[in-house]
Amino acid sequence: MNLSERSALERKAREIRGLTIEEIGYLGVGHIGGAMSIVDLLVLLYHRHMRIDPANPAWSDRDRLVLSKGHAGPALYAVLADKGFFPIDWLLTLNRGGTSLPSHCDRTKTPGVDMTTGSLGQGLSTAAGLALARAMDGLPGFVYCIIGDGESNEGQIWEAAMFAAHRRLSNLIVFADWNGMQIDGYTREVIDMDDITAKWTSFGWHACMVDGHDFEAMDAAIQEARERATPGREKPSIIILKTIKGKGCSFCEGQVSNHNMTYGIEQTMQALQALGVSPRLIPELLAQGR
């Protein structure tokens, strides 16, 4: 990754953060913390790695993403809208009655969303199933999956871990958003997961830990994970991302109670200013007197 590629990704990530803050801020409440912590990853995947076609969301050869921590849907919606999967003003319908953008990801409602999630722990099993189907059909490409650190408390995560390793699903690349927080506080105080890289390694996975806000480090880790698809070396991969919950959102970054926050237009505008991006959705609304 050269310097200009990196700064383009950084710029895009700031824009996506801004859009996500506007999207939730217009509604007035939402899962801002866990959305912010995965923005850099989503931008890297959708702008550099994933084979997708916004004009044809159902393209059968596309790469898949299962956002297992489904409450971070609003960040994914911002990326998908920005990519052109659906009109950008849909973002203002988040969680309103009849919307196509519900708080948790829903494959039946949102173009570009590959799997329905929201009950934590289930997404990784479905990602393994998707990866297995592709392996059975000899299809190329990757299935990406994003889980949370709190989510990793669920037993089903570890059932899926054993399964994917046993089946050598090397087309499965998982990211664990290691932001150190869940709803009731710091993960180390709720359920201490200890040496998580060692845990996954012992489950038979290719596992590594990188800074989840460093594009180059993540990019290199993804390259290495993809190489696990070469015959003889097959293993599923997990990239544990050291992240900051609420990253890049001035009123929320690193706060203990930033899982689900109530905030309004004023704070939205302040956060956007701090990010150095202009609002894309809200001025139009204000102009319309809404």
Added chain:
Amino acid sequence: MTTSREMRAVYAETLVRLVESGRDIVILEADLMKATGTGPFAQRFPSRAVNVGVAEANLVGVAAGLSAGGKIPFAATFACFASRRAYDQFFLAANYAQLNVKLVGTDPGVTAAFNGGTHMPFEDLALMRAIPRLTIAEPSDPVSLAALTALAADTYGCWYLRLQRKPAPVLYEEHEQFTIGRAKVLRTGSRVTLVALGALMVREALAAADMLALEGIPATVIDALWLSPLDEQTLLSHMQCGCVVTCENHRIVGGLGSAVAELIAEKAPGTRLARIGVAADRFGEVGTQDWLAEHFGLTAPHIAAAARALVNGSEQAQTEPAGTGTDSRYH
């Protein structure tokens, strides 16, 4: 003016009081302590508060073990996960093993609101009603919540308490007595009986009764409180009017409407029934609670319309030959 109280605050302070008066209660949470609002309990009795993390199967399993070890566990999580995610653990390790586990499902039905369809339990009561001997209750106000929580603590056996966390208006006098399996008749009227479960639906049923009264259709309103054991005696004694409307914040399959339909079929045939609740073929959706209640037809105007149709239908049935009554099912 009626006062409202946040239901979760009542739940937490009742548990504190019960421990203070000597009950060996342990509360269990699955990374939703902030939602359940049991923080004050955990502060007061840190060693009696267990957070298992995001792990509902383990939540219920540990609760069963604590019960086998002599404790009185109150385990709480969103009702969708309490029912669907930990059903076998609750069925087997708690109920079949004849232990003493109190499972609390919060955010029932449309009260899940912005958490959306994935989190919207319209089937928890149906699942729970299929478990033998399980006591199932949905308190309707802060007073009944406190009383039923105390009854749960003092009555050996497994319970499922369906709990709206948000504020609810006070319906009962402070020292009202509650008995397991006994519903409360809130209002009597001669033409139709509205049977409602839970704070939201009792409120809507009372509002529907007001609307019906203005039209000259006096309605009885029953706060069911218990789905299991169902208060058959009270219900049957108010079926003489011949028209019953059940009101539940749940799919019409397997919950209150089904239980009353079974009761009518076996013990009061000929009674006309309409079930207000979420239609059998629908999943939950996202939106504000008010939007959802209207969207799924749970509000007072829907209840009143169903009652009106039943009453009119039964008048017709008296004047026309038998067998011409219209299908009374509302949805």
